[in-house]
Amino acid sequence: MTELMAGLPAAPDCRAAIGLLRRLRHGPGRQDPYPIYAELRGLGPAIPTPWGGLLLPGFEECSSVIKDKSWLVPSAVWRDEHTEGWRSGLAAVECTRGMLQLDPPEHTWHRQAATHRLTRRALERLRPAVVRHVGACLDTLNDDLERDGHADFVATVADALPMAVLCELIGLPVADRDLLRGLVFDYTQVLDLSPSPAQARRADQAAGTLGAYMSEAIERRRRQARDDLLTELVRAQDGGEQAEPELARAVATVILVGGQETVSGHLSAMVPALAGHADQAAWLRAHPEAVPGAVEELLRWDPPLQMTHRVAGQDTGIAGIPVPRGTLVHLLIGSAQRDSAAVADADRLDLRRSPTAALSFGAGPHYCLGAALARMLGGEFLTALLRRCPPLRPAAPPQRPGGVTFRGMTRLLVVPDHRNAGEDRHDRGHRATFHTDRRGRARDHL
Template sequence: MDASADFDPWNPRFVADPYPGYARLRASGRVHWFAPSRQWLVPHDADVRALLRDRRLGRTYLHRFTHEEFGRTPPPAGHEPFHVLNGNGLLDLEAPDHTRIRRLVSQAFTPRTVEGLEPTVRRLARELVDGLVAEGGGDLIATVAEPLPVAVIAEMLGIPAADRGLLRPWSADICGMYELNPDEETARRAVRASEDFSAYLRDLIAHRRTRPADDLISALIAAHDAGDRLTEQEMVSTCVLLLNAGHEATVNTTGNGWWALFRHPGQLAALRADHRLLPTAVEELIRYDSPLQLFERWVLDDIEIGGTVIPRGAEVALLFGSAHHDPARFHDPGRLDITRSDNPHLGFGAGIHYCLGAPLARRELIAVFGELLRQAPGMRLVAEPEWKPGFVIRGLHELLVAC
């Protein structure tokens, strides 16, 4: 069936509340053709979970097929800087390249390393919330949610503090290409950001070659120079991905999460009364209003879902937001419950592309929510927020609060 009546990702009303549409999709079948993006929508938790681990699907097909062999038109030549940057990052690679690069980068996200970052995370969260409280409030997203994860990832990479203001705009422009059917203006901005960000990182890599430091870029250079394990393009793409993936989910979970708490005053009161609930609250906020609503996979070999054969060359859209509200997996999924203990959400993915930075993201979220609860116990909403037009990466324009 055509899902257009229940799935409308370019409609602001749907973006603001996609969950009733998801419920109708789940009720009417396990897979649905969506003609506007030429994708098969998968709304059920069990199917989404299984397909994330199914090696008959991939984030790319170029490790097995050319564009022509796969029945796809190559992207326009003018978009090449974006696709070169994106295509050499962990998120869009498959084995063996994915395995090689992930093994190297994972050394920066060991439990010991993440634990060692905790004092920095706590300090940054405290300083940012100090500033918000001193001003009597403001835009929680711009003043707290965005700067924290960007600063943490930049610290890990070794990007000088004076340059960090460049990162978020570049990231936002690049991530625009992850939306469904991006237009040419979005592509133009993404290409320019890809060129500028890549050039910046190549200059920084050249500097670190002569003056190594205790940071991830220096570690990647050492691995590159020790043998043919990592190309310079892979280094650049890895750094960009770590920044983009390392802050988008944290920023939007903070904004979406506080908006959810303001709409559920009983849950907010319970959290304010007992900060020990923070770990389960963070997991529930990720599930309840997911910052990543949709994740795409290419079908490398024919698959069958609920009697429908999806052929090689097709693309599936795994609806994380729908999976997180599937009553077959989550009890009373439409209810925000910060004490929910059985909560295996997919907010950080699953399978070989599971988010390397998930432990760090959790620590950042606990730190920033904790500081806001401690320093601004009476924080209140000033104006109802508006959602950004993006649907795949879903978040608010701003969240105005008073402290």
């Protein structure tokens, strides 16, 4: 690591940055990281870390790195050179087999195997299933609100909905969504910055169980093909020109894991955002055609993925700082999205804002393969939420797991928000419509 520090500026910034990172992981900083991000941006565009890397808190630097093909991901090859003993963790090894931690040409093969099912045109075939699952989750949410006066938004919607849709896409039983979302949550702990030993153990256990589950599903598709992504992945693996014996499992797992945590975080963030901006929520109810733009603004203002990582593929520089080949950089996406140098009045949520330059789904070679699905799901859900449910507000601060990478929640207790008289009248009208609808219907590290 000593050679990686050559040319990097020295210490006070480094110590200050580590203190801020600690504050991000837990407590008030976990609930609202954005003031801490502002402090990090104040330390400079590229902040050295004790382990020889760099933190990038600004939009310009994050955007430049993430779009540049000369920047690589922290692959198995890089880890073998820079991270002693990393192969002792099953989850860490499994992560490097998926496209998120593969460089070309392997990354290209994995991506091409799934692209056909994730184009906007192909996803239109999935839209009826998305609408059906959105409706089912809102049924559960409204039932809980009517019966108990409150509901856990994460359990009823934010966790359940994306997993049900991903099961439909991949070709897994929707009935398994509770099992899968638990495994995915534990598995993703290894993707955080410096997971604890307990998190690493849970991640390894989840990786083993999830790997066995996927292998069984793949064998079922070999015996009986279906019109789903898993069948196409099996065909690509068995009949492809490249020797990729784990391609189907690796690609399906990446889509399941990446899609669940990011979309769950996105849906969870909608409730406090709308509750804290009741005037804008009321305007959006009256202008459903503006929902796609509102989804983009919500993704910018409180992105579900807060951090990602790249490795310098050659000697280069950032903001005038020499960066030797092999240096690990941490792109603070959550901070970059609030950088006023890139977005005017960046700390203000404005659902009428024209879509701005954003990094919520990444950019460049690793641009999120499921971005179109996430946007479609977010748009369908937000439209239905505004139409079918009363205005909601958190009854208590959300519970969040420790960590920096994902902006997720494990529990969000919500109640109807009757504090605004106009919204209350609007709410009563929506509840009347809801009852009519119900009577007319038949009752898924680094």
